[in-house]
Amino acid sequence: MTNFSERRIHSAKFLEGTSPDAPKIFGSAGALPSKTIRQSPVAIRCSLFATLHSLLAAVSARQEPRPPIYPPALMLRSPSGVAKFLSAAQTPKPIVEVKAMSLMGVDTGTTGVKAVIFNDDGEILGQSYHEYPLIYPGPVGWVELDAEQIWEATKAAISEAVAQAGKNDPVEAIAVSSMSETVVPVDANGRTLMNAIANLDTRPVRQAQQLEETLGQWRVFSLTGHPIHPMYTVPKLMWLKEERPEIFAKTWKFLCIQDFVSFRLGAKDPAIDWSMASRTMGFNVIQKRWCREVLEAAGIDESMLPRPMPSGEPIGTVDPKVAEETGLSPKVVIATGGHDQPCGCLGSGVVKGGVAMDAIGTVDCITVAMAQPVLNETMLRNNFCCYPHVAEDLYVTVTWSWTGGILLRWYRDNFATEEKSVAERMGVDVYDLIVAQASKRPTNIFVLPHFTPTTGTPWMDTQSKGVIAGLTISTTRGEIVRALIEGVNYEMRLNLELLKEAGVTVHEVRAIGGGAKSRFWLQLKANMFGVPVVSLHVSEAACFGAAIAAGKAVGKWKSMREAAENLVRVKEVFEPEPKEVELYNERFAIYRDLYPTLREWLHRIHRLASS
Secondary structure, eight states, rough: OOOOHHHHHHHHHHTOSSSSSSOOOSOOTTOHHHHHHHHHHHHHHHHHHHHHHHHHHHOOOOOOOOOOOOHHHTTTTSSSHHHHHHHHHSSOOOOOOOOOEEEEEEESSEEEEEEEEEESSSSSEEEEEEEOOOOOOSSSTTTTOHHHHHHHHHHHHHHHHHHHHHSSSSSEEEEEESSSEEEEETTTTBOOOOOEEEEOOOOOOHHHHHHHHOOEEEEHHHHSSSSOOOHHHHHHHHHHHHHHHHHHHSSEEEEHHHHHHHHHTTSOOOOEEEEHHHTOOOOETTEEEOHHHHHHTTTTOOOSOEEOOOOEEEEEOOOHHHHHHHHOOOOOOEEEEHHHHHHHHHHHHSSSSTTEEEESSEEEEEEEEEEEEEOOOOHTTTTTOEEEESSTEEEEEEESSSTTHHHHHHHHHHHHHHHHHHHHHHHHHHHHHHHSSSSOOOSSSSEOOOOSSOOOOOOOOOOOOOOEEETTOOHHHHHHHHHHHHHHHHHHHHHHHHHHTTOOOOEEEEEEGGGGGOHHHHHHHHHHHSSEEESSSSSSSHHHHHHHHHHHTTTTOOOHHHHHHHHHHHHEEEOOHHHHHHHHHHHHHHHHHHHHHHHHHHHHHHHHOOO
């Protein structure tokens, strides 16, 4: 693609007659032939009008930027005026080269962080990924993350992406997409006071029950768009206040990971976007401000929370020390980003109703865009939330299974020692080797993907456990691999069916995340969901959505919605295969009864493990 500077240089050559595409109107040296000068003023006017018409038509046909043209009325008053016009046309002013600027999106997930640099056309210039571990401090349901490890991994990923992109397209703005609910307390000096309580953590069960007794499920849902659950941030803050009062007393701000990373980057007055604020269960999703009624019931002072803002707003510039460590310029603008699911929707072009994004990562999460908030009893009964999209004037609902790609990681770490060794020797992704072993047909094995401390929607059960049912002595390794992937997708199909009952219908799914790189996985989803599944040219759409938000903050486009519609490009469409769809419809009817049938038995196992 020709850049703007090249087009301007070409336009100058066009005027001089040195471009191969220029019309032959200036003679061999670009000067007006002598016989033209000797013509009468009337002839000169006619000749010049013809010349201008030819020149402008040629420029218009090539869609080149028009060169400066003096008003014809002034230039045609005399032959000397014609000569001045031609002289000005042949000697354009020196052209100043303008360096292109790029955008960075950072996505801090549950177990790792990605940093990706995009140019204005959405093409990747540099990227990097760094992992960090989940921490299980002991009691069942407790899950933590070291926020300092997240910050160090984020700096390393940014630095590597900047080095990979080079200096031709320096980063102009940066925004952060991140996991939700995870919260870390920081003191007045910005130091973390303890590990972050992770989104997977369900320790504040009693505090969630207190909120339900005080306000009731429907009241909290109608205000915040979220059903009461211990995974959300507000119950976690209540737990800290009761169980760690010394830490609570020292806390200046409670930050989610998006606002924590932005704060460490240089946004000294912590800010949180509306989508991330909503995931605390303490934000009014209609009025778009902190919900005083919920916070007062929880005993949380609003001053301890970051200021809520729309996504895509400037909130600071990169700290000079951070700039030195990462290779970013201290002039880089920091913008409000968003919750990773709405950011992924933006980056995958999910900015209209009926289209959903499936983020296939550690967690498998389907997010649907809606023109209006949907807050009804069916949504509440199935634990479906409703909150602002990062794109303007839209809402989203989110369904998920905490046990997504993490189930394959469990398999990798416990049963794929040989595959890991081969992958290291061959320099390939171990997951490609694992998935390549998967059975070629739907299995008769049913995996209930409840391997994490809480299940995700629709059950939100903190006591359920994972199940592998249907094993026989002839079950193969390949069948188990496929069954693990099928189990996650049965759970996601269940969510889609229940969303339809709530009045939210999905007719197309756009896939992002690590799993979106697998054609096998996407075709399997299309067959199990019964709708087309689309892959995109940018599979890491959460980073792309954050980059779009960064671009909005520096005025690169009028709206993020418009940017997504223009920049997101479809790579491949996986249509449902009728025979496979029929087989999966039959099996889904069996799967749908699995959890309700085993629920009480699984809860007994939980009590045994907790004793």
